Amino acid sequence: MALSPAIRTVAIVGTGVIGRSWAAxxxxxxxxxxxxDVDPDQLPRARVWLDGQRKPDWGPIVACATVDAALDTAGYVQESGPERLDVKQQLFVDLDRAAPPSAILASSTSAFDMTEIARGLRHPERCIVAHPVNPPHVIPAVEVLGGIRTAVDVVDRTCDLLRAVGQTPVVLKKHVHGFILNRLQFALVREAIHLLQHDVADVEAIDAVVREGLGLRWALLGPFAVADTNKDDGVRAYFGGYEQWIIDLMNQLGPTPSLDGDLIERIGKALDGARGETSRAEVREWRDRMVVEIRRLKADNPVARVGERAQ
Ligand SMILES: NC(=O)c1ccc[n+]([C@@H]2O[C@H](COP(=O)([O-])OP(=O)(O)OC[C@H]3O[C@@H](n4cnc5c(N)ncnc54)[C@H](O)[C@@H]3O)[C@@H](O)[C@H]2O)c1
Known part of the structure; x- marks a missing residue:
C-alpha cells in the first residue's frame, strides 16, 4: 500500500479499543x-492484540513509556483517549507541547468540537477531528473536521494520509455534536428503544429488521441512494410522491426515551440469549471478517461507487 512519503511516523495516544485498531x-x-497509554497495563494488552493481527510487511510498532517519547519523531498523532472534553483538552495541551512543529494532531472524538478541544493551545491550526468507525482497521470511513482555527492544508494533509493508509475520509462542512455517524446511528437507536418500550416488538425482532432488511441495503447505498432505488423514477418520485406519508410517519417517531437499568438489562438478556454459547469475541471476529468480505464484494460493484462519487 503506497504511503504519503511526508508522514511515515505516527503516534497513537490511548491504546484502548480504538487506539489499537488505529495502530493496525x-x-x-x-x-x-x-x-x-497512561495506563501501564493497557500497552501490553494492545500489543497482544496487535501481535495477533500483524503481518510480516507491517511497519514497526513501538510501545513508549512517555508521551514525549511517542511523539518525538511523529508526523501525525491520533489521540484516542476517553470521550471527556476536559481529558481531551488536557491531552491536547500535552500533545501540542510534545509534538514536532509540523505534526498534525488528530482526535478520535465521537462528538466534540475541535474549536473547544484546541481552545487556548499554542498551535490550534494543526488540530483536527478524525473520527473513525469502530474498528477502523476494518471499516474505512473517517469523519474529518477542523475547528475554526484549523488550517485548510491540515484538512487536506489529513485526508491524504488517511487515503494513503486505506481509509475513506469524509469531510464535514461544519461542527455538529455527534457528527454524521452518531447522529444517524442514534436516530435509529432512539426509535428502536421507543419501539421496545412500547412493546411493538422484542429486541430480536427489531435487530432482525435491520440485519435482514435495512442493513443489507445500507451496506451498499446510503439512505438517499436507497430512496433513489425505491421507485422506478427515483428519489424525486419517492420523496415527492410519498411526501405526506413520510411526513406523517416522521411526526409519529418517538421522543428521546429513558435508558433505565431495567430496560438495559432486558436488552442485555435478549442479546445473551441470542448469542447462546457463542462468545462476544467470536461475534466481533465474525463481524470483522464479514465486513472485509462485503467490502471485497462491493469493490467490483459500480452501483456501490455512488456514495463515493457523492463526496
Ligand atoms: N469505541 C467506539 O466504538 C468508538 C468509535 C469511534 C470513536 N471512538 C472514540 O475514540 C476514543 C477512544 O475510545 P475507546 O472506545 O478506544 O476508549 P477506551 O476506554 O477503550 O480507551 C481509551 C484509552 O485511553 C487511555 N488514556 C486515558 N487517559 C489518557 C492519557 N491522558 N494519555 C494517554 N492515554 C490515556 C486509557 O488508559 C485507555 O486505554 C474516544 O474519544 C471515543 O469517543 C470510540
Whole structure:
C-alpha cells in the first residue's frame, strides 16, 4: 500500500479499543507506529492484540513509556483517549507541547468540537477531528473536521494520509455534536428503544429488521441512494410522491426515551440469549471478517461507487 512519503511516523495516544485498531491501520500501511497509554497495563494488552493481527510487511510498532517519547519523531498523532472534553483538552495541551512543529494532531472524538478541544493551545491550526468507525482497521470511513482555527492544508494533509493508509475520509462542512455517524446511528437507536418500550416488538425482532432488511441495503447505498432505488423514477418520485406519508410517519417517531437499568438489562438478556454459547469475541471476529468480505464484494460493484462519487 503506497504511503504519503511526508508522514511515515505516527503516534497513537490511548491504546484502548480504538487506539489499537488505529495502530493496525497505520502499521499495516508501513508506518512506524508509536504507542503511548497512561495506563501501564493497557500497552501490553494492545500489543497482544496487535501481535495477533500483524503481518510480516507491517511497519514497526513501538510501545513508549512517555508521551514525549511517542511523539518525538511523529508526523501525525491520533489521540484516542476517553470521550471527556476536559481529558481531551488536557491531552491536547500535552500533545501540542510534545509534538514536532509540523505534526498534525488528530482526535478520535465521537462528538466534540475541535474549536473547544484546541481552545487556548499554542498551535490550534494543526488540530483536527478524525473520527473513525469502530474498528477502523476494518471499516474505512473517517469523519474529518477542523475547528475554526484549523488550517485548510491540515484538512487536506489529513485526508491524504488517511487515503494513503486505506481509509475513506469524509469531510464535514461544519461542527455538529455527534457528527454524521452518531447522529444517524442514534436516530435509529432512539426509535428502536421507543419501539421496545412500547412493546411493538422484542429486541430480536427489531435487530432482525435491520440485519435482514435495512442493513443489507445500507451496506451498499446510503439512505438517499436507497430512496433513489425505491421507485422506478427515483428519489424525486419517492420523496415527492410519498411526501405526506413520510411526513406523517416522521411526526409519529418517538421522543428521546429513558435508558433505565431495567430496560438495559432486558436488552442485555435478549442479546445473551441470542448469542447462546457463542462468545462476544467470536461475534466481533465474525463481524470483522464479514465486513472485509462485503467490502471485497462491493469493490467490483459500480452501483456501490455512488456514495463515493457523492463526496
Ligand atoms: N469505541 C467506539 O466504538 C468508538 C468509535 C469511534 C470513536 N471512538 C472514540 O475514540 C476514543 C477512544 O475510545 P475507546 O472506545 O478506544 O476508549 P477506551 O476506554 O477503550 O480507551 C481509551 C484509552 O485511553 C487511555 N488514556 C486515558 N487517559 C489518557 C492519557 N491522558 N494519555 C494517554 N492515554 C490515556 C486509557 O488508559 C485507555 O486505554 C474516544 O474519544 C471515543 O469517543 C470510540
Amino acid at each position: 491501520v497505520f502499521a499495516r500501511a508501513g508506518c512506524e507506529t508509536r504507542l503511548f
